[in-house]
Amino acid sequence: MKTQDQLSFSLNEDTSDIWTLSLEGSLDSQTTGSIWKHIFHKVKKLKIKKLTVDAQNLEYCDASGFAFLIRLEEQLKKDGGSFSVERLSEDHQNFYQTFKAKDPNQVPLEVVREEGFIELVGGMVYRFYRDITEQISFVGELLMAVFYCLSHPKKIRWKEMILFAEQVGVNAFPIAVLLGFLMGLIMAFQSAQPMKQFGADIFVANLVAISMVRELGPLMTAIILAGRSGSAFAAELGTMTVNEEINALKTMGLDPVRFLVVIRVFAAVFMMPFLTIFTTVAGLIGGAVVMLSLGYPLVTYANQITDAVDLSDFLGGLVKAIAFGVLVASVGCLRGIQTGTGAKAVGESTTSAVVSGLLLIVFADGLFSVVYYYLGI
Amino acid sequence: MAAIIEVNNVTLGYGESVILKEISFSVKKGEVFVILGGSGCGKSTLLKHMIGLYSPLNGDILLxxxxxxxxxxxxxxEILQNIGVMYQSGALFGSMNLLQNICLPLEEFTDLPKEAREAIALMKLKLVGLDQYAQYMPSEISGGMxxxxxxxxxxxxxxxxxxxDEPSAxxxxxxxxxxxxxIKKLARDLKITFVIVTHELASIFEIADRIIMLDKETKKIIAEGNPEDLKKNSDNPxxxxxxxxxxxDG
Incomplete structure (x- = not known):
């Protein structure tokens, strides 16, 4: 079949008001684009009412070409004109009639009305409200499942939980440590110069220590958790939803929250403090590298750190880490369970898990800052 | 035979969209009952309501x-433990092998020791001719398996x-x-009642004792009875x- 041939065409007025469009060569997906705009423009501009297409030299025509002819006919007839195709080869004639034939039972395409501003806002508010109610109900289900598991430890699938703990914690160790180290290094470097101007460069150690222990250690670890494990949980559970595995659990009488979510949340809760400690220590090591390069001995740096942070800072950071772990893991699982149908839905759940996870981390962090402020931590 | 499933005047759908309207039928104990109809007529929706994944908008489904x-x-x-469901995709748990998949409900709902659970699971696998594949993961076996x-x-x-749900699809x-x-063997030997959603004609004539046919337009049951009788005698076009x-043409 020829598809790459050239198309030449000419539009001439034969007698008054009667026009002929002569086609020569190939009218296919490669060539139809060029003629489409040109001819429709001419028909409108010259107010053509009667058009005959001379297809004697048309060697090849595919669905794109027939779509052009059919649309041209529709356009002319809509404006009260006439249209005909002449000298089309027998093979092409058959195709043309097949494409042209209208199904008597065909229902006209439903015109999708665009939503107005008020409907748009209403829809968003409704979806937000539905999401919030689903989250509240999920929190309730999760709490019930957690209490059930704590009171029936044999019902916890320990082997799977250890696998998830490995996935959440051990596998995330290198990236968490690397990010923590770079964070400490960058912070120390960025602050060293301005602090030196005031002769306060020794306090770079205090800055790194307080930031890492109280804030950045838990925060960076939670962000890593949201990106790695929150998304993975959503994708796993989303795929299970699409494959009807969640429905299978429900009809077996097994609670998906207890069976699938609790072990993931427990794994995240157990591993977050350890990961946070490693991230924080790596950050402090990063700061130490800069302090050593500034000429301060390691012992001085260590002394500054022990002066700057105490046990309450350390424990405050760990409490935050645990809370972030619960939020990220549960929202990841929730988004997975909420997955619709099809592969696209799994992608959407994964994205939503990461975005919701990050938002929750930031909100929770803000809340912790206020609470710690009033508690004097 | 007594009815083991009764669907009484049930209207069902999702949200505001009604898929089937005021339908009633019953399934007798030990029967192979087939729900059939064209694509989109609500066969799977009816099944999902019968197994309790969704609640009917109106009416009662009694198991x-x-x-x-x-x-x-x-x-x-208690009700759920008395029914079993095979989903169209199989819906086996991908992270477990076949033996673990079958052991799971036994593990959750019985106090049987591991050895007994595995023996029962192997027996069930043997019943379907898959005892040699007990250690295989679902992804390692064919769609039919x-x-x-x-x-x-x-x-x-x-x-x-x-x-x-669509076992032959x-x-x-x-x-x-x-x-x-x-399916015939299990129905005959174990006296299990089967409710099967399908539109495979060959399967319907092979296995069904009784069928109902759903219609997308009227949202109703348009035929009920033995498939052979319906093929010969139904007046419904x-x-x-x-x-x-x-x-x-007939």
Whole structure:
């Protein structure tokens, strides 16, 4: 079949008001684009009412070409004109009639009305409200499942939980440590110069220590958790939803929250403090590298750190880490369970898990800052 | 025979969209009952309501005289343990091998020791001809084998009723015929009641004791009875067309 041939065409007025469009060569997906705009423009501009297409030299025509002819006919007839195709080869004639034939039972395409501003806002508010109610109900289900598991430890699938703990914690160790180290290094470097101007460069150690222990250690670890494990949980559970595995659990009488979510949340809760400690220590090591390069001995740096942070800072950071772990893991699982149908839905759940996870981390962090402020931590 | 499932004046759908309206039928104990109809007529929706995944908008679905949609806690669990479901995709748990898949309901709902659970699971696998594949993961076996394994899992707790959603879909004719034979064997030997959603004509004539046909337009049941009788005697043009593979002539 020829598809790459050239198309030449000419539009001439034969007698008054009667026009002929002569086609020569190939009218296919490669060539139809060029003629489409040109001819429709001419028909409108010259107010053509009667058009005959001379297809004697048309060697090849595919669905794109027939779509052009059919649309041209529709356009002319809509404006009260006439249209005909002449000298089309027998093979092409058959195709043309097949494409042209209208199904008597065909229902006209439903015109999708665009939503107005008020409907748009209403829809968003409704979806937000539905999401919030689903989250509240999920929190309730999760709490019930957690209490059930704590009171029936044999019902916890320990082997799977250890696998998830490995996935959440051990596998995330290198990236968490690397990010923590770079964070400490960058912070120390960025602050060293301005602090030196005031002769306060020794306090770079205090800055790194307080930031890492109280804030950045838990925060960076939670962000890593949201990106790695929150998304993975959503994708796993989303795929299970699409494959009807969640429905299978429900009809077996097994609670998906207890069976699938609790072990993931427990794994995240157990591993977050350890990961946070490693991230924080790596950050402090990063700061130490800069302090050593500034000429301060390691012992001085260590002394500054022990002066700057105490046990309450350390424990405050760990409490935050645990809370972030619960939020990220549960929202990841929730988004997975909420997955619709099809592969696209799994992608959407994964994205939503990461975005919701990050938002929750930031909100929770803000809340912790206020609470710690009033508690004097 | 007494009715084991009763669907009374049920209207069902999702949200505001009604899929089936005021339908009633019953399934007798030990029967192979087939729900059929064209694509999009609500066969799978009806099945999902019968197994309690959704609640009807109106009416009652009774399994062994108990309403699953209105049962909670232990009562619901009791009803669910008396039914088994094979989903269209098999829905085996991808992270578990076949043996673990079948052991799961036994592990959750019985106090049997591991050894006994595995023996029972192997027995169920043998029943569907998959005992040699017990250690295989679902992704390592064919679609037909996955469906058979899903039937074995659905039978783990020896339910009285098995619901199968399009068991022959996507299978070659030989595998589909083997699955039909398996269903017949289980119905005959274990006296299990089957409710099967399908539109495979060959399967329907092979396995069904009784069928109902759903219609998308009227949202009603348009035929009920033995498939052979309906093929010969039904006056409904849609039923005739279905049994004649889309041809209008009889």
């Amino acid at each position: 062994n005289e108990k309403n699953l949609a209105r049962a909670f806690g232990k009562n619901r669990l 996955q469906k058979r394994a899903a039937i074995a899992r659905a039978m783990a707790l020896d339910p009285e009723i098995l619901f199968l 996507g299978l070659d004719p030989i595998t589909a015929a083997e699955l039909d034979q398996l 849609l039923v005739k067309k279905f049994f004649n593979r889309g041809r209008d």
